[in-house]
Amino acid sequence: MIKLEGINKTYFGAQPLHVLKGIDLNVGEGELVSIMGASGSGKSTLLNILGILDNYDDGSYYLAGKLVKNLSENQAAEYRNKMIGFIFQSFNLIPFKTAVENVALPLYYQGVPRKKRNMMAMEYLDRFGLKDWAGHYPNELSGGQKQRVSIARALVTSPKIILADEPTGALDSKTSIEVMKILHEVNASGITMIIVTHERGIANLTNKIVHLKDGIIENIEENNSQIVDFEREVK
Amino acid sequence: MDFWSEIFMALRRNKLRTILTGFAISWGIFMLIILLSVGNGLKNGVNTNFADRAKNTYTIWSSETELPYKGHKANRWITLTDKDIEYLENHLYHVDEVSPVFTKGGMLIFSDKSKSVQVEGVRPIYKNIQGIKIMEGRFINDNDMKTKAKVVVIDKTTAELVKDKIISDKEQENPVKARKTKRYKNDDISILGQLVMINDINFTIIGVFEGQMWGNMGQCYAPFSTMQLIYNENNRYYQLSFTTKGLETKEDNENFSKELKRNMALLHEFSPDDQRGVWIDSQMLNALETNKIFNTINIFIWVIGIAMLISGVVGVTNIMRITVKERTVEIGIRKALGAKPRSILMSIVMEALIITTVFGYAGMFVGMGLMEVINKIMETVNAGKGANEAAVFLNLSVDIKIVFMATLVLIISGVIAGLAPAWKAVNVKPVEAMSNRS
Numbered sequence: 001m002i003k004l005e006g007i008n009k010t011y012f013g014a015q016p017l018h019v020l021k022g023i024d025l026n027v028g029e030g031e032l033v034s035i036m037g038a039s040g041s042g043k044s045t046l047l048n049i050l051g052i053l054d055n056y057d058d059g060s061y062y063l064a065g066k067l068v069k070n071l072s073e074n075q076a077a078e079y080r081n082k083m084i085g086f087i088f089q090s091f092n093l094i095p096f097k098t099a100v101e102n103v104a105l106p107l108y109y110q111g112v113p114r115k116k117r118n119m120m121a122m123e124y125l126d127r128f129g130l131k132d133w134a135g136h137y138p139n140e141l142s143g144g145q146k147q148r149v150s151i152a153r154a155l156v157t158s159p160k161i162i163l164a165d166e167p168t169g170a171l172d173s174k175t176s177i178e179v180m181k182i183l184h185e186v187n188a189s190g191i192t193m194i195i196v197t198h199e200r201g202i203a204n205l206t207n208k209i210v211h212l213k214d215g216i217i218e219n220i221e222e223n224n225s226q227i228v229d230f231e232r233e234v235k
Numbered sequence: 236m237d238f239w240s241e242i243f244m245a246l247r248r249n250k251l252r253t254i255l256t257g258f259a260i261s262w263g264i265f266m267l268i269i270l271l272s273v274g275n276g277l278k279n280g281v282n283t284n285f286a287d288r289a290k291n292t293y294t295i296w297s298s299e300t301e302l303p304y305k306g307h308k309a310n311r312w313i314t315l316t317d318k319d320i321e322y323l324e325n326h327l328y329h330v331d332e333v334s335p336v337f338t339k340g341g342m343l344i345f346s347d348k349s350k351s352v353q354v355e356g357v358r359p360i361y362k363n364i365q366g367i368k369i370m371e372g373r374f375i376n377d378n379d380m381k382t383k384a385k386v387v388v389i390d391k392t393t394a395e396l397v398k399d400k401i402i403s404d405k406e407q408e409n410p411v412k413a414r415k416t417k418r419y420k421n422d423d424i425s426i427l428g429q430l431v432m433i434n435d436i437n438f439t440i441i442g443v444f445e446g447q448m449w450g451n452m453g454q455c456y457a458p459f460s461t462m463q464l465i466y467n468e469n470n471r472y473y474q475l476s477f478t479t480k481g482l483e484t485k486e487d488n489e490n491f492s493k494e495l496k497r498n499m500a501l502l503h504e505f506s507p508d509d510q511r512g513v514w515i516d517s518q519m520l521n522a523l524e525t526n527k528i529f530n531t532i533n534i535f536i537w538v539i540g541i542a543m544l545i546s547g548v549v550g551v552t553n554i555m556r557i558t559v560k561e562r563t564v565e566i567g568i569r570k571a572l573g574a575k576p577r578s579i580l581m582s583i584v585m586e587a588l589i590i591t592t593v594f595g596y597a598g599m600f601v602g603m604g605l606m607e608v609i610n611k612i613m614e615t616v617n618a619g620k621g622a623n624e625a626a627v628f629l630n631l632s633v634d635i636k637i638v639f640m641a642t643l644v645l646i647i648s649g650v651i652a653g654l655a656p657a658w659k660a661v662n663v664k665p666v667e668a669m670s671n672r673s
Contacts, residue, residue: 044666053571053665073576073662081573092568092669096248106572114237153572 001064001161001192002027002050008058009045019045020056021215027161027194027208032187034195034203037212044165046212047196051084051163052076064160081109085154085191087183089166091146093138093153099145100125100134103153110157117156124152128182144175151182161192168202168234177230180205184228201233242585252561256554257594260645263547264595267540267641268602268633274536276631278529290522291331292364293492294476295319295499296514304506313503313512315472322502329479329491334358336474337462341434343389343453345397346404352393352453354433356462364476367456372427372442379441379458386458387431387438393453394443397426436465488519540641547645552652555587559656566660567668576661580654587653588646595642603638606631 002025009020019042027033037043048054049061052068061068063083071079086092093102100121107117125134128148138146147167154162167183168176180202187193195206203209205228209221246253295315303309315335323330337356342349361367362374370391379386389397401424430437438457463470482488492515497507505512566579610631660668 048664048666051571077570077573077575080571086571088669090669092564092571094565094568096245101244105569108237108241109569109573109575109578114240157573 001029001031002194003062004059005061006059007046007049007056007061009042009049009054009056019215020049022059023215023217025210025217025220027192029192030187030190031208032184032193032195032206033208033210034197034206035210035212036197036200036203038198041212042215043196043198043212047163047165047194050161050194051086052080077109081106082157083160085157085159085162087147087150087154087162087164087167089169091138091143091150091170093146093149095138098135098137099130099141099149102138102149103156106153106157121152121156124156125149128152142175143171144178147171147175147179148182151179151186155186155191159191161194162186164193164195166197167195168197168199173234176202176234180230180234199234204233205230238582238585242582242589245582246586246589252558253590256551256558256590256649257597259550259554260547260591260649261594261598261601263543263550263645264598264638264642265602267543267547268599268606268638270536270540270543271633271637272602272606272631274532275633277532279630279632281525281529290519291479291482292476292518293479293495294364294474294514294516294518295495296516297473298511298514300505300509301511302506302509304509305504307504311505313499313505315475315513317470319472319475319499319502322498323475323477327495327498329481331478331480332358332360333475333477334361334364335459335472336361336476337459337467337472338474339434339462339466343393343455344432345429346400348396348400350393350396350453351451352389352433352455354387354455354457354462356457356459356467358459360478361456361476364478368445370443370445371425372440374442374444375456375458380460383460383464384458385436385438385461386441387433388442388444388456389431389440390454391443391445393455394426394440396453397429397431397440398424401426401429482519485520485523488517492517492520544641544644548648548652551591551645551649555649555653556656559583559653559660563660563663563668567663567665570661570665570668579661580657583653583657583660584650587650591646591649595645599638599642603633603635606633 004023004025007020007023008018011017011019023046035043035046045054049056050063052063052071055070063079066079068079080086093099094105097105100118103121103124104112104114104117107120112120122131122134125131128151130145130148130152133141133145133149138149141149147170151167162183164183168179171179183193183195184205195202197203204223207223209223211218211221297313297315300307300309300311300313320333320335323333334357339354339356341352341354343352355361357375358380359375359377362369367374367388369388371394372388374388375386378384405424426440426443429440431440432438433455438455444456479491482491495515496513499513499515500507500509503512562583569579570576613631
């Protein structure tokens with residue numbers, strides 16, 4: 001599903017910062033992968049490149065068999081819209097839109113008619129137990145609810161991959177468990193998922209843990225334990 | 236359709252922002268209209284006091300000399316006579332028609348009512364020279380002049396005095412009818428043909444003109460020939476008015492004024508350098524002088540107006556920049572969710588366009604509406620006044636084209652102002668936009 005070959009990325013500021021120094025990574029379809037690393041290890045940059053939110057200098061990135069390189073803004077927007085679902089630590093819901101409108105927004109950019117997209121958004125909200133909260137604005141929702149809304153938003157376009165940036169970073173452990181269970185379910189339905197985290201517990205709940213250090217992959221840890229104990233891992 | 240409902244939703248959900256932006260624009264346009272209207276009102280108000288007078292007219296007033304000349308002492312009174320009329324009519328090419336003005340004060344008596352009046356003996360052309368508006372009947376004509384008819388044109392207020400007397404007489408004659416109809420209507424009574432006595436001589440009223448003298452004095456016009464016959468054996472006049480032909484420009488009029496003064500000096504033997512002797516008054520030069528003042532006022536108003544428009548533009552620009560900056564996060568989120576740059580840019584520009592257009596034209600209509608209301612009020616207030624009582628402001632109005640243009644300027648500048656930061660925001664990477672949590 002995802003194939004990275006020698007990805008290099010340098011930020012040119014007052015002092016050039018070589019953030020990614022040749023990343024090679026394969027993620028198969030349906031995999032649940034976590035990327036771990038200390039802050040400054042380049043994990044956010046890597047996620048941005050995977051999400052086509054940022055471009056890279058060297059190497060190649062194949063997403064579902066397509067080379068993602070030097071895309072125009074419009075192409076990048078289209079790829080993001082159709083293939084990728086984002087989940088952010090800070091939720092990034094639009095404050096003046098209701099839950100259902102937030103979930104339906106990606107569909108708006110696909111040109112889906114209002115009625116249909118609101119119906120689809122309702123389905124996803126229902127799936128995460130938020131049907132009754134559909135008409136509420138983000139500031140009327142709890143953190144866990146907000147994150148569920150944003151998961152619904154990420155899924156509403158039936159993307160190929162879900163990219164989650166510290167999805168539990170702003171949540172307490174109880175809601176973290178809830179969210180991780182949902183993400184597991186989503187993954188179980190066959191959607192490839194990459195979670196960026198610095199919490200070992202969260203990483204332990206994934207099949208593959210990619211350790212990133214100073215812009216290179218230190219090692220990739222396979223985690224094939226069949227039993228997933230959310231309560232033990234998330235503290 | 237979906238695009239528009241997205242925009243309207245964004246505007247509705249961000250009411251404060253929308254209203255603040257809109258108010259800045261409405262206010263700018265509103266103030267501009269007030270300013271321009273008041274300027275125009277001032278101009279209209281003063282202009283009506285001149286507008287009806289023919290521009291190509293001159294008046295010569297007799298006066299005292301200031302300098303001794305050719306054996307004559309200073310402070311000699313120069314009198315205008317038939318010789319001057321003859322001279323003006325036959326020796327000066329540019330003089331068209333002359334009307335001497337022979338003024339006589341007196342007492343006008345109608346039945347048991349009386350009023351002090353000033354009677355001016357004039358020729359028919361004087362109607363044009365002075366811009367006299369006839370409300371009823373007619374002005375003096377050539378036949379009155381020829382026959383030296385004892386006819387008189389009286390002012391509105393004096394006419395009302397006569398009319399009221401006729402009505403009260405009729406009511407006394409026929410109290411039953413008066414009670415039935417409450418009162419004889421003003422409109423039913425014509426005073427034309429009534430005889431009034433001025434200084435013991437009977438005159439027939441042939442017309443009523445609008446306007447009145449200052450104070451309580453009445454004003455009447457009688458044929459010059461009649462007045463000359465009755466009062467003026469010496470043919471001495473205080474004032475000569477005439478129309479001119481072929482004097483088109485300011486230079487023409489200035490040259491003619493000088494020539495006239497020189498000739499009058501020659502005729503009456505006073506120094507051509509004398510500032511006085513006779514006063515010469517050119518209606519056109521007066522009008523040009525007035526125009527000059529108004530042009531200055533106009534320029535002043537425009538300078539302020541443009542300054543106001545600029546401050547409006549700056550205000551709109553500022554709000555637009557802040558708005559877009561405030562929305563950077565939202566723009567980032569939308570981009571992450573797959574919004575194309577064009578779509579974001581369009582929605583920002585369209586929002587700006589809608590706000591500026593709606594509020595701009597709202598400000599315009601409120602401003603114009605207010606002007607109309609003020610006009611109506613002023614009409615009512617002015618209705619009671621005579622025409623010669625100068626209304627300082629009249630018909631506050633503003634050129635709708637100018638207002639539309641000004642509004643358009645604000646709209647375009649608002650959109651351009653929104654465009655630049657929006658373009659910047661659109662081109663920012665979504666990650667950076669979303670991390671912009673200032």
